[in-house]
Amino acid sequence: MKNNFLLVLLLTLVMGATNAQNTKRDVFIKNLMTKMTIDEKIGQLNLLTGGEATTGTAVSTDVESKIVAGKIGGLFSISTPQKIRKVQELAMKSRLKIPVIIGMDVIHGYRTTFPIPLGISATWDMSLVEKSARIAAQEATADGICWTFSPMVDIARDPRWGRIAEGSGEDAFLGSKIAAAMVKGYQGKNLKANNTMLSCVKHFALYGAAEGGRDYNTTDMSRIRMYNEYLPPYKAALDAGAGSIMASFNEIDGIPATANKWLLTDLLRKQWGFKGFVVTDYTGNNEMIDHGLGDLQTVTYKALAAGTDMDMVGEGFLTTLKKSLAEKKVTMAEIDRACRLILEAKYDLGLFEDPFRYCDENRAKNEIFTAENRAFAREIASKSFVLLKNKNNVLPLNSPKSIALIGPLVNNKENMGGTWAVSENRGNSLTLYDGLKNALGESTQINMARGTNIYSDPVLDANASPFGKSTGRENRSDEDMLKEAVDAAKSSEVIVLALGESAEMSGESSSRSKIGLPENQQKLLAELSKLGKPLILVIFTGRPLVLETESQQADAILNVWFAGSEAGNAMTDVLLGKVNPSGKITASFPRNEGQIPVYYNHKNTGRPHSGKPGFEKFRSNYLDVPNTPLYPFGYGLSYTTFQYGDLKLDKASITENQKIKVSVDVKNTGNYDGEEVVQLYIRDLVGSVARPVKELKGFEKVLIRKGETKTVNFEIGVEDLKFYNSDLKWLAEKGDFQVMVGTNSDDVKKANFVLK
Numbered sequence: 085m086k087n088n089f090l091l092v093l094l095l096t097l098v099m100g101a102t103n104a105q106n107t108k109r110d111v112f113i114k115n116l117m118t119k120m121t122i123d124e125k126i127g128q129l130n131l132l133t134g135g136e137a138t139t140g141t142a143v144s145t146d147v148e149s150k151i152v153a154g155k156i157g158g159l160f161s162i163s164t165p166q167k168i169r170k171v172q173e174l175a176m177k178s179r180l181k182i183p184v185i186i187g188m189d190v191i192h193g194y195r196t197t198f199p200i201p202l203g204i205s206a207t208w209d210m211s212l213v214e215k216s217a218r219i220a221a222q223e224a225t226a227d228g229i230c231w232t233f234s235p236m237v238d239i240a241r242d243p244r245w246g247r248i249a250e251g252s253g254e255d256a257f258l259g260s261k262i263a264a265a266m267v268k269g270y271q272g273k274n275l276k277a278n279n280t281m282l283s284c285v286k287h288f289a290l291y292g293a294a295e296g297g298r299d300y301n302t303t304d305m306s307r308i309r310m311y312n313e314y315l316p317p318y319k320a321a322l323d324a325g326a327g328s329i330m331a332s333f334n335e336i337d338g339i340p341a342t343a344n345k346w347l348l349t350d351l352l353r354k355q356w357g358f359k360g361f362v363v364t365d366y367t368g369n370n371e372m373i374d375h376g377l378g379d380l381q382t383v384t385y386k387a388l389a390a391g392t393d394m395d396m397v398g399e400g401f402l403t404t405l406k407k408s409l410a411e412k413k414v415t416m417a418e419i420d421r422a423c424r425l426i427l428e429a430k431y432d433l434g435l436f437e438d439p440f441r442y443c444d445e446n447r448a449k450n451e452i453f454t455a456e457n458r459a460f461a462r463e464i465a466s467k468s469f470v471l472l473k474n475k476n477n478v479l480p481l482n483s484p485k486s487i488a489l490i491g492p493l494v495n496n497k498e499n500m501g502g503t504w505a506v507s508e509n510r511g512n513s514l515t516l517y518d519g520l521k522n523a524l525g526e527s528t529q530i531n532m533a534r535g536t537n538i539y540s541d542p543v544l545d546a547n548a549s550p551f552g553k554s555t556g557r558e559n560r561s562d563e564d565m566l567k568e569a570v571d572a573a574k575s576s577e578v579i580v581l582a583l584g585e586s587a588e589m590s591g592e593s594s595s596r597s598k599i600g601l602p603e604n605q606q607k608l609l610a611e612l613s614k615l616g617k618p619l620i621l622v623i624f625t626g627r628p629l630v631l632e633t634e635s636q637q638a639d640a641i642l643n644v645w646f647a648g649s650e651a652g653n654a655m656t657d658v659l660l661g662k663v664n665p666s667g668k669i670t671a672s673f674p675r676n677e678g679q680i681p682v683y684y685n686h687k688n689t690g691r692p693h694s695g696k697p698g699f700e701k702f703r704s705n706y707l708d709v710p711n712t713p714l715y716p717f718g719y720g721l722s723y724t725t726f727q728y729g730d731l732k733l734d735k736a737s738i739t740e741n742q743k744i745k746v747s748v749d750v751k752n753t754g755n756y757d758g759e760e761v762v763q764l765y766i767r768d769l770v771g772s773v774a775r776p777v778k779e780l781k782g783f784e785k786v787l788i789r790k791g792e793t794k795t796v797n798f799e800i801g802v803e804d805l806k807f808y809n810s811d812l813k814w815l816a817e818k819g820d821f822q823v824m825v826g827t828n829s830d831d832v833k834k835a836n837f838v839l840k
């Protein structure tokens with residue numbers, strides 16, 4: 085009772101303080117807006133690029149004069165305190181001295197680069213995830229930036245889509261946890277601090293469901309799937325406080341997100357209560373002309389009316405809104421709304437108090453690419469790796485006298501960061517060769533050979549190396565390179581072969597129809613595997629790859645994504661056993677492309693396959709491939725082994741107000757201490773609508789010493805059983821449920837309970 089009273093008092097005080105802040109902000113912005121002309125208000129809605137990274141053909145011109153004229157609200161892809169100081173100085177010359185918000189795609193680290201987001205998600209470690217965003221924000225703000233276009237939370241079940249690299253995989257529950265952790269990391273507790281930045285969650289919405297996995301393509305989805313399986317991570321990011329959101333390029337129900345009133349107003353503002361601002365994606369407004377929605381003026385007034393506030397690069401807002409206002413196509417209230425929301429964000433960042441808040445050159449010198457940040461990069465990278473196979477415990481390597489280090493990626497600095505490493509200290513990333521040399525010195529002979537190019541075909545190789553990131557192509561014949569590799573292998577004890585994608589083979593505009601290794605790389609592996617030497621395959625990738633043949637040829641497979649600045653040291657730590665791998669994949673690895681989409685939380689269908697080996701006539705399956713993926717969601721091996729005991733439930737049924745305790749003993753039965761991600765899934769056995777065969781509802785990453793047994797406990801309450809029904813009501817239905825706990829989505833112990 086007393087506690088309740090104190091809680092209420094505390095809440096009242098906190099709310100009171102927040103309200104007072106908001107009132108102060110409201111008064112300030114109201115005052116400012118009364119002084120603003122229509123042009124100045126529209127100017128705030130204009131976001132231009134400083135050109136350090138571009139993802140379209142449009143570029144911004146006359147930026148400096150536009151700032152002075154009050155025609156720019158934000159600028160992105162520009163960095164360094166010197167340059168940003170200049171921008172703010174120009175802004176201080178504008179009539180009302182409104183500072184400019186400075187954005188950047190700070191996606192997985194900044195100068196110190198961390199693994200690509202799909203890799204980070206494979207850590208399943210929310211404190212690491214949050215810290216990665218925290219450090220990224222520290223470095224980026226030290227370099228003048230206060231707004232990041234991250235986290236990208238698009239659920240993706242189609243690995244042909246290159247942007248799967250930028251998100252957290254196929255699962256909405258895990259994706260939501262990661263989204264929230266990232267936002268907390270970027271924004272910290274106090275947005276006004278000079279080392280925190282505004283987060284922009286993207287791409288709202290459903291961008292990951294592009295048809296055929298082809299980037300920018302159409303999406304079409306039922307509301308019930310949307311609500312249950314795709315929207316939760318966006319909502320989680322907003323609930324964690326993300327102050328802005330980016331509309332996606334794709335259409336939803338036939339209307340591009342940028343002009344989709346249902347999405348941006350009814351759902352986002354009315355249902356979810358979002359109070360921040362909406363920005364388009366890069367020329368997303370203009371692209372609605374090509375979608376077939378009208379000319380620039382038409383698409384622009386539709387976008388504003390739908391709820392878009394800021395226009396990235398395209399300048400449709402700047403050039404047409406005044407006319408549309410005169411023609412009564414938009415209202416002053418709509419322009420005011422957008423302007424106010426952008427000014428509020430600037431206010432929250434403290435830019436009005438001090439426009440030069442992020443322009444401290446000392447910080448830039450001392451806080452970027454530090455030894456401490458690099459040590460963290462090494463840690464998170466090693467924890468993102470996923471051991472897919474380890475026959476006869478060929479890994480970790482046991483001080484071999486010689487290693488054949490082969491492949492186009494073994495010593496390729498430019499490709500360590502992966503996609504969207506725009507601020508990466510590129511030449512300084514460590515390769516596998518660097519890492520092994522650092523660790524082994526002269527004690528092990530390293531026989532290095534390129535073996536093959538990323539692609540033999542020069543056209544495909546060129547497609548795989550935009551932005552000047554060379555694939556390191558050598559103009560030698562495949563035969564010549566192969567011979568050199570075979571010779572190196574023959575004179576070595578063990579083969580470490582690094583194959584896979586170049587950094588830019590995944591990411592934006594990098595869709596692939598075949599997602600295996602390029603044929604020339606497959607050939608190299610096949611030839612080396614004939615030598616009968618232990619063969620360790622290190623896979624670089626931004627997406628789940630098709631590795632059916634490779635999984636038979638190699639003795640061990642370590643998936644290392646693109647691990648960033650410290651890639652080389654981190655790979656070495658794992659290969660030599662200094663770090664025991666603990667990553668688990670967050671998107672299924674298909675057996676072949678024809679299975680796509682293949683994801684763990686699918687429905688059962690009315691004619692499910694029995695699960696026994698082989699094709700079953702008149703059942704939902706293929707003649708030529710099983711339904712299961714090669715590696716399921718949540719899969720990843722360790723150098724040790726874990727044995728799961730049976731599930732213990734403290735009751736057989738619960739009512740709405742009760743919780744059920746689920747515990748499981750996990751024993752480390754191998755020879756190494758190791759971390760295990762214990763995963764809990766639930767199946768709603770009978771529902772008013774068909775429910776997935778399992779859904780992740782909990783996970784716990786635990787360190788278990790060798791020989792030790794740990795009891796891992798979970799609690800399930802009614803909230804964990806809720807879903808959106810066909811009326812889009814969020815509820816739990818009484819009846820039978822199954823709970824599953826295990827080491828991956830496919831290998832689980834089961835028990836049943838009832839919701840009464």
Ligand code: BGC
Pocket residue numbers: 137139140189233286365366592
């Ligand atoms: C991408 C966004 C990115 C933006 C700004 C677009 O092409 O889709 O994810 O934030 O460019 O660089």
